[in-house]
Amino acid sequence: MRYRxxxxxxxxxxxxxxxxxxxxxxxxSKWTAPDATPFRLRGEKVAAVVMVxxxxxxxxxxxxxxxxxxxxxxxxxxxxxxxxxxxxxxxxQARAAVEQAGVVGVVVMRPVSxxxxxxxxxxxxxxxxxxxxxxxxxxxxxDSPWAPGAMYGGEMRxxxxxxxxxxxxxxxxxxxxxxxxxTTTNPRNVDRLIKDTAKQVANELARLGLMTAS
Numbered sequence: 001m002r003y004r005x006x007x008x009x010x011x012x013x014x015x016x017x018x019x020x021x022x023x024x025x026x027x028x029s030k031w032t033a034p035d036a037t038p039f040r041l042r043g044e045k046v047a048a049v050v051m052v053x054x055x056x057x058x059x060x061x062x063x064x065x066x067x068x069x070x071x072x073x074x075x076x077x078x079x080x081x082x083x084x085x086x087x088x089x090x091x092x093q094a095r096a097a098v099e100q101a102g103v104v105g106v107v108v109m110r111p112v113s114x115x116x117x118x119x120x121x122x123x124x125x126x127x128x129x130x131x132x133x134x135x136x137x138x139x140x141x142x143d144s145p146w147a148p149g150a151m152y153g154g155e156m157r158x159x160x161x162x163x164x165x166x167x168x169x170x171x172x173x174x175x176x177x178x179x180x181x182x183t184t185t186n187p188r189n190v191d192r193l194i195k196d197t198a199k200q201v202a203n204e205l206a207r208l209g210l211m212t213a214s
Contacts, residue, residue, distance in 0.1 A: 025164070025197045030180035032208060037170075037177075045103045046074040047082065050194070051110040055080075057190060061109070064191045068198035069107060072206065077103065098171070105170050107201075109194065112163040112181065161185050162193065166201045168210070178205060 048065035052058050062078035069076030079086065082097045098106075161183055168178040180201060187193035 025182040025184045025200050027180050027182050032178050045077055046105040047077050047079050047103045049079040049108040060190045061194045064194035065198050072202045108167045110165045112165045115161045159185050164197050
């Protein structure tokens with residue numbers, strides 16, 4: 001139940017994206033297995049998994065991730081096409097479907113957190129009539145804390161920061177090959193967020209020699 005509640009909350013990450021200027025994803029942490037071996041993905045089936053419970057969101061995200069995997073030599077397959085209603089309790093069913101399809105690897109994306117960063121422009125003082133405390137700021141501050149003309153500026157800005165965890169598993173060995181976390185500020189939409197994150201991860205894997213470069 002706790003796991004399902006966590007996934008339900010995580011589903012909100014893609015439903016509350018802000019339509020404001022966005023930053024591209026930035027890898028803030030990454031890990032590679034010491035004995036990681038290159039994936040031979042030319043035409044091999046790799047499942048794209050995005051762990052959110054909202055089905056429309058999940059399908060759009062897995063489609064976007066599968067497309068990026070296909071661009072790097074794999075045959076990207078959205079997990080929902082194999083297991084339409086994924087549930088934590090149905091691992092055996094999911095594994096059977098994946099093995100029957102001949103999938104050799106899995107790329108998993110999961111929203112870790114959504115944070116709001118509130119910032120403001122500095123206040124600009126136009127009429128500092130309180131250069132002294134006694135007989136200056138003391139009576140002024142108490143009498144007119146929001147006096148017109150004393151200051152202006154201070155505009156508030158709210159940025160949404162989405163943290164996404166990406167894991168790459170080789171299913172022949174059932175072993176984690178690579179892990180990373182990325183942050184994106186003000187992502188525009190689901191497809192763009194997944195596309196940009198997947199592209200960055202794929203480029204990193206290609207740089208490490210774990211995946212074919214696009």
